[in-house]
Amino acid sequence: MLSKRMGNKNGPSNTEALDAEDNCTGLYMFSKKEIKKAISSWKYSKVRVVYRTAGKIYTGILPSGQLVAIKKLKGERMELFHREVDTHCRVRHPNIVSLVGACSGSGRKRYLVYEYCSNGNLVQQLAGSDHVLSWEERVKILRGIALALRFLHSHPDGSIIHTGIKAKNIQLTENMDPKLSNFWSTQVLSRQGIPALAGRPSCVVDIHAFGILALQVLSGTTGDWKSAPGDTIVRMAKEVVRGEREPAEIKDSLLNIGQDDLCDMESILRVAVLCLTETQEGCPTMEEVFEVVNEVWRKMHSRHLHHEISQVAGSPLTPCGSIDDRSN
Structure with a gap:
């Protein structure tokens, strides 16, 4: 299970997943309550849903006021969840979207929280x-x-x-x-x-x-x-x-x-x-x-x-x- 600070993360057993670093510095593990609050804090969030191959993207606002993009994945996308987290744990670059945090929790829904890019794709x-x-x-x-x-x-x-x-x-x-x-x-x-x-x-x-x-x-x-x-x-x-x-x-x-x-x-x-x-x-x-x-x-x-x-x-x-x- 993913820990709050990612220090104890067990990645997927699938050999095609990238191995995560032992310490994923700066990656925060959100609770589902925090995720829901971030999405509801953005008054236009319901009309800002974007359908992508890997899930839905919402706009959210963190308590700090930072705008973020929140990707929701369901159970069948668990491998994608782990792969994204594992990769972002090892790569930090000005021209790569930053993964701010993640939410694993219980149940089939998983969330990935990214920096917000206001000019779209x-x-x-x-x-x-x-x-x-x-x-x-x-x-x-x-x-x-x-x-x-x-x-x-x-x-x-x-x-x-x-x-x-x-x-x-x-x-x-x-x-x-x-x-x-x-x-x-x-x-x-x-x-x-x-x-x-x-x-x-x-x-x-x-x-x-x-x-x-x-x-x-x-x-x-x-x-x-x-x-x-x-x-x-x-x-x-x-x-x-x-x-x-x-x-x-x-x-x-x-x-x-x-x-x-x-x-x-x-x-x-x-x-x-x-x-x-x-x-x-x-x-x-x-x-x-x-x-x-x-x-x-x-x-x-x-x-x-x-x-x-x-x-x-x-x-x-x-x-x-x-x-x-x-x-x-």
């Missing part, structure tokens, strides 16, 4: 929001998720594979900081990079999914990567890499960017296509992917700073150099 921002993501916000999102995956894949206990990298599993904070969520299908590799159990996926699964995600963010498309729209994005991106199309043809039509940003976009597009390489040998690592996206982020901010300084000094801007093609 990436699908909502790309498809259902009045706000059009700026170029800077899109790069920020891709950089944050690449950073989170680099952290997971290089974890000291062995590479952690999310296996569910997609737009709906990326939550966005008030400042549009991306947070990777939904760790119920996570797998772990040995330190040598060999799957801990036969048949488990490799890091390439996440890298391939990141490539699809990057193309969706660049193009503003939200369809699943297995659908026809996803296939179209991939085909068009490969044609850009081969010089058969212009990068602007894959750009989100709602996004207004200049030539320098278009060059940056092509750099990200090229590494996204590399991520879709079918063989593990030809696929870049998340470290290499992050370097490309981070370089775009750095050059973009360098241009912004240059522009601000030039405006203050009253001097004209000098042309920005071409983007280093890190995908070659």
